[in-house]
Amino acid sequence: MTDVFKAVEVCPSVYWVGAVDWAVRDFHGYLTSRGTTYNAYLVLAERITLVDTVKAGFFDEMMGRVASVVDPDRIDYVISNHAEPDHSGELLAAIEAIGPKKVCHTMWGSTARMARAVAEGLSAGGAEVKLMSLKSCHRSDIATEMLDAGALVVGTPTLNNQMFPTLADCLTYLKGLKPAPLVGAAFGSFGWSGEGAGQAGEVLTEMGAEMAAEPLRSKYVPDQSLLGQCFELGTAVAESLSRKLADKP
Ligand SMILES: Cc1cc2nc3c(=O)[nH]c(=O)nc-3n(C[C@H](O)[C@H](O)[C@H](O)COP(=O)(O)O)c2cc1C
Numbered sequence: 001m002t003d004v005f006k007a008v009e010v011c012p013s014v015y016w017v018g019a020v021d022w023a024v025r026d027f028h029g030y031l032t033s034r035g036t037t038y039n040a041y042l043v044l045a046e047r048i049t050l051v052d053t054v055k056a057g058f059f060d061e062m063m064g065r066v067a068s069v070v071d072p073d074r075i076d077y078v079i080s081n082h083a084e085p086d087h088s089g090e091l092l093a094a095i096e097a098i099g100p101k102k103v104c105h106t107m108w109g110s111t112a113r114m115a116r117a118v119a120e121g122l123s124a125g126g127a128e129v130k131l132m133s134l135k136s137c138h139r140s141d142i143a144t145e146m147l148d149a150g151a152l153v154v155g156t157p158t159l160n161n162q163m164f165p166t167l168a169d170c171l172t173y174l175k176g177l178k179p180a181p182l183v184g185a186a187f188g189s190f191g192w193s194g195e196g197a198g199q200a201g202e203v204l205t206e207m208g209a210e211m212a213a214e215p216l217r218s219k220y221v222p223d224q225s226l227l228g229q230c231f232e233l234g235t236a237v238a239e240s241l242s243r244k245l246a247d248k249p
Pocket of ligand 1: 028109110111112156157158159160161162189190191192193194195219220221
């Protein structure tokens, strides 16, 4: 079956070997009424290189396109350029199948990793933490928690020079509820311009939050040192919170 799928020549020696997802209708908040592509490229240079892979479930399609140009065993390098699962979902399968000499790569879910490290810092600082993802929680769930909370720490990747739309939506809603002043902090992963965390911090300030620290940003995947800074952000928020509670009459 794999010979159904053919590589598309982009220019001499460079081929598109990705996959077409005809069914997806929402991609990173974009309406994709005609589906989308997952883009992987094969470069027939001195070292034959596969750049990126495809979303999980599209392995056979990608390998079929690769095999239409070159025996996959001849691939020397696999470069994983992009962290998101639509580029790296089949990375491990590709490495297993191809056995390349070299792999460079990153992981996805960078802001979520940061969030877990911030939560560790908050706990270590003595605060009770509730980690909530806007992928699975409704804004009204967050609002309910916020009413009893002393601090609100928000994380967001940067998408098109802005904070992520679901966080913008949630913060607009929370701001409208005019909460009692909270301790606040913002963080997030970005790729090149990185406005997201700063914008989220600005909204927290407009909500009257007392910011415990400057927004913390990670270029793509946070390394150990950056995760350490996330932990410290958590402890800084916990400290501000206990100071605030101690000052309360
Ligand atoms: C559609 C799209 C648009 C993006 N736009 C920006 C941008 O404008 N500025 C920026 O710094 N990074 C941008 N990025 C990069 C992401 O912020 C970066 O990949 C980040 O590590 C994602 O974090 P996450 O793993 O928590 O989702 C964009 C990524 C995607 C997929």
